Amino acid sequence: MLSALDARHLRSALLLARAAARAGEVPVGALVVGADGAVLARARNAARARADACAHAEVLALRRAARRARAPRLDGATLYVSLEPCLMCAGAAVAARVARVVFAARSPKFGALSAGGGAWLAAVPRALALECAEDAAAGEGAAAARAVAAEAARELGEFFARRRRAAAEAAAAAARVPAGGAEDTAARPLPTARAPARGA
Numbered sequence: 001m002l003s004a005l006d007a008r009h010l011r012s013a014l015l016l017a018r019a020a021a022r023a024g025e026v027p028v029g030a031l032v033v034g035a036d037g038a039v040l041a042r043a044r045n046a047a048r049a050r051a052d053a054c055a056h057a058e059v060l061a062l063r064r065a066a067r068r069a070r071a072p073r074l075d076g077a078t079l080y081v082s083l084e085p086c087l088m089c090a091g092a093a094v095a096a097r098v099a100r101v102v103f104a105a106r107s108p109k110f111g112a113l114s115a116g117g118g119a120w121l122a123a124v125p126r127a128l129a130l131e132c133a134e135d136a137a138a139g140e141g142a143a144a145a146r147a148v149a150a151e152a153a154r155e156l157g158e159f160f161a162r163r164r165r166a167a168a169e170a171a172a173a174a175a176r177v178p179a180g181g182a183e184d185t186a187a188r189p190l191p192t193a194r195a196p197a198r199g200a
């Protein structure tokens with residue numbers, strides 16, 4: 001369900017798209033609105049100007065919003081875009097933990113929603129030679145590549161196991177802290193003493 005505010009943000013995205021067109025770029029504009037309703041970032045396509053195939057409006061807006069939020073995750077944010085996002089941009093929105101993507105025009109050929117990603121999704125296995133070293137059987141580098149794959153997989157597994165253990169230990173430590181105890185309050189530094197408020 002789209003509100004009047006959603007429509008206003010979509011119109012802002014359209015104005016950014018027009019600016020992209022005037023600059024000789026594919027006309028797409030995007031903005032990121034935080035969970036509190038504040039506009040965190042605006043961007044338009046800049047692939048030509050930046051000589052960057054990834055400089056889609058959505059990616060640029062998500063990057064700016066994350067810099068502003070000083071966090072890679074934009075929990076609860078909404079991404080508004082004048083055109084249905086491609087798979088890269090939809091993936092970027094997922095990685096950024098955006099809660100909602102509202103787009104104006106459908107992109108029947110490249111849209112992430114239309115036809116399940118459409119031509120772009122079909123192009124992944126067709127246009128890319130995707131080779132997994134874990135399955136390497138032929139070629140003089142096969143054995144060495146399989147060894148790298150085994151190390152990479154093991155190290156990633158260890159990383160996530162360490163992170164899960166640390167999270168579990170932190171949760172257990174938090175559960176041990178007596179709620180509202182005077183001693184506990186005195187023992188720990190006040191959060192404000194160490195973390196000055198960040199400017200908006």
Ligand SMILES: [Zn+2]
Nearest residue numbers: 056086088089
């Ligand atoms: Zn895109």
